[in-house]
Amino acid sequence: MTGILVLEQSLNGLQFGLMLFLLAAGLTLVFGIMDMINLAHGSIYMVGAYLIASITAASGSFWLGLGGGVVATAALGAVLELSVLRRLYGRDHLSQVLGTFAILLMSNEAVRMIWGAQPLALNPPAALAGPVELLPGFSYPAYRLFIIAVGLAVALLLYLLVTRTRYGMQVRAGASNREMALAMGVDVRRLFTAVFALGAALCAVAGGLLGPLLAVQVGMGESILILAFVVIVIGGIGSIRGALLGAMLVGGVDTAGRTLIPLLFDQLMGPEAAANAGPALSSILIYVLMAAVLFWKPQGLFPAHG
């Protein structure tokens, strides 16, 4: 196992973790401030990816697609919040599960109707499609570096937004104690819509960035949604800091699991058995991680409430 392998895997883990963070940030804010379980969060991620892919295909420019798609998804998120999701605040979690699951079904089908059942092609811009020589003898895909850069930039922006702006202060107040924030005169309705739109924008960024690496297809949100929930539970519901740390942890465990464990199993039991046990074990590890964190810190790493 060479140093280059470790370095490459660390970068991969960082890249995956940052994208998970983008998804988890929106989810944790919605859960923390509006106290709403949103199963449709993955659907917004999917719609964001589709919009970005479509605009990119139509305009021929990835940048235009990314920018346009993020704005469009944020607008869509706001519309969704104003029309339907607003009615689910204050309801019990079960109703929210049912309602957002219904939205999940409908958006899957709507996407299928509009764009067809086959996946959409989304390619990174030609400038980023090749490798970058980071060290002599080690080239790393430029596009993954770009994802890492964007992820870090967004994390920084979010940090500034939440800690340095008035709006961010209201968000933190709302996450920490909703009733008190209301009592102190925060315009809750506008705040909620804005938070939701922000979450949707973050989803779109993740969707658009991951699209070229994975696939823009119906149902792409479901698998990553569950990981996002794990991340926010680990990090603490309502805390963006927690979402970042949780995402890094999960991303790291997932990537390490996908390389180290098969490597280990390869030596012990041969490629076929390793191929069976490896991915399963690395996925199980993530849940064991969550259980361990909850055991030690039942409210997550950085609980926002109280």
Next chain:
Amino acid sequence: MKVSCSKALSLTLTAAAALSLLAGSAQAADKIKVGMLSTLSGPGAGLGVDIRDGFNLALKHSGGKFGGLPVEVIVADDQAKPDAAKQTADRLVKRDKVDFMTGVVFSNVMLAVGKPIFDSKTFYISANAGPSQYAGAECNPYFFNVAWQNDNLHEAVGKTVQDKGFKKAALLAPNYPAGKDALAGFKRYFKGQIVSEAYTPLSQLDYGAELSKMRASGADAVYIFLPGGLGVNFIKQFVGAGLSKDMTLFGPGFSADEDVIRAVGEPMLGMFNTSQWAHDMDNAANKRFVADFQKEYGRLPTLYASQGYDAARLMDAAVRDVKGKIEDKDAVRKALKAAKFDSVRGAFKFNTNQHPIQDYYLRVITKDAQGRITNRTLGTVFKNHADAYVGECKMP
């Protein structure tokens, strides 16, 4: 507040009405029903769509009829999920009572839907999936494969890589029956050193970890079996990671046909691959097929489309040869085995395990005379090649 009697009664009546809505028409005895269960969504969608389109083109060429009888094709999406596919297959054979079935792309789905189809004595003409189980120990009189047995195309690449003198190969395939068949076939003919062998989950699209492993293994040849969207992602990431400079990429025709070329483009130039069919094959049936496919669908056909086309032609020939009496299962089986139809591959014949004996060709991706990036046939790797499992098949 107690529930009134009438409310419960109305519920029962509603249920009865619902049932009547679901009641389909009784099956007409003088038409052929074909169940096309294929992958029409997700990364494998391109393959299923091509099989369906090839099949429908053949149907169009025979005037919408098989052996003179009108044909009804019921298309369903298996979503590449064995459990969903099984339920849909049950529905097709038990409710719709189809006479033939075809279309399955992935071998794990095939193995899941096989039993209900065979138990209901419905003939399955496979236009793709050729798991080694159905060619060998679990061969079944109701299973015909008009395409190939899974290992075949990979055996041809194994021989090619061996003949080209590469010494160290890194292998990658998805972790499902066809993936295992693939690497088994490759290893049967490649005698060099396997420095890395990995199986990834079928749902995995990000190959970062596997690419790192390959980089560390020091291979000079990389062999992948990644159909459809999986291959597209891998090749893009392979080139993006800079590995294409030091390693030569090989694949079967599944990872190097028109669908992948359309998505990846220039980076694929120079990639060697093998196939039992190519669009530049010189026979009348193929020329007509390729020309009409382009006219009808606006794209060049892949090998999947050719397989779907041939499946329909085989069914047509069988129904014609039994003069429409498809209730006589033994006669239909004999007609299918005889395979008296003009395949787009030229001459066609089945082995005793109802899988083809055919030639396999080496192709390379280049720019053709019109500047399109496409496959060009270089030569023959195997002539009259049978699969490795026919000896294990004890067909009644």
Next chain:
Amino acid sequence: MAEPTSHLSVPTGLFDHPGHLLPGLVLLAGLIGLPLLAQAWGQEFYIGVASRILIFALAASSLNLILGFGGMVSFGHAAFVGVGAYTVGILMQHGISSAWLGWPLALLSAGLLALLIGAISLRTRGVYFIMITLAFAQMLYYLMISLKVYGGDDGLTLPGRSQLGWGLDLSQDRTFYYVVLGLGLLVFLGLQRLLNSSFGHALQAIRENEQRMVAIGFGVYRIKLMAFTLAGALAGLAGALLANQGGFVSPSMMQWSESGMLMIMVILGGVGYLYGGLVGAVVFLVLEELLNTVTIHWQLGLGAVLLLVVLLAPNGLLSLWRRKAGS
């Protein structure tokens, strides 16, 4: 320790659930007559569909026990269904196809697992309970994927249905349907008795106000764990039947989306209503089947219906039909 109102002959208390004898019998008659109706219409295929719906009604009712009546939002219930199914499948793989061995073992293994998972999970509450139950279910899901010897994520095909003996051939769809109906009826009656008993009252009281029950001195953890275990066992039975019905077992039966589906059925039918699981499963699956024949975009219609239910009938469909007992 205070005793709750005892189980009198005429259940009328706050937590009692009358079985609604007359509409219940009509429903039963309809269910008994269903296969005959289907055969008269030449639609034998739908007997299999009806069996499947009844099996899901059983699974949903088992979830309703802890979700509706116990207030425990378990997001991992499908794992118990899967465990029951795999018990039958694995036994058959090893040549044991007797239902008398397979089905009780499915009950037992699922129940045992529920005991283990519940013992750990019930120490948490709220969203953390939801996530822990989800985590355990996902772990089981990934475990079964890794066991390629039992099919892995390609699944396991069963060579046939379980053998019941007594001249009952379960491979006949009609026979199987009546066996499922019989078992379902037994479980339903058992659940009704349980809910109207002191245990059931205690469970529901815990759902209403757990702190008060702790203060009074009830063994709250113990009661919840017993309910969780029983629910898991019953889900295992449903799993064994499901494996028989489909002839196929795969890890995807245990995915979180399947647990979500079960929850949807319970919520749709009516959380905390005796017939909630049954109504929810029937409505959900029949709707899915109906819409499927009408349009390929049936998920849109299904989603729309579910959304309407959430907005207009917040306590499930049965809340429109009648009010909860005593409220």
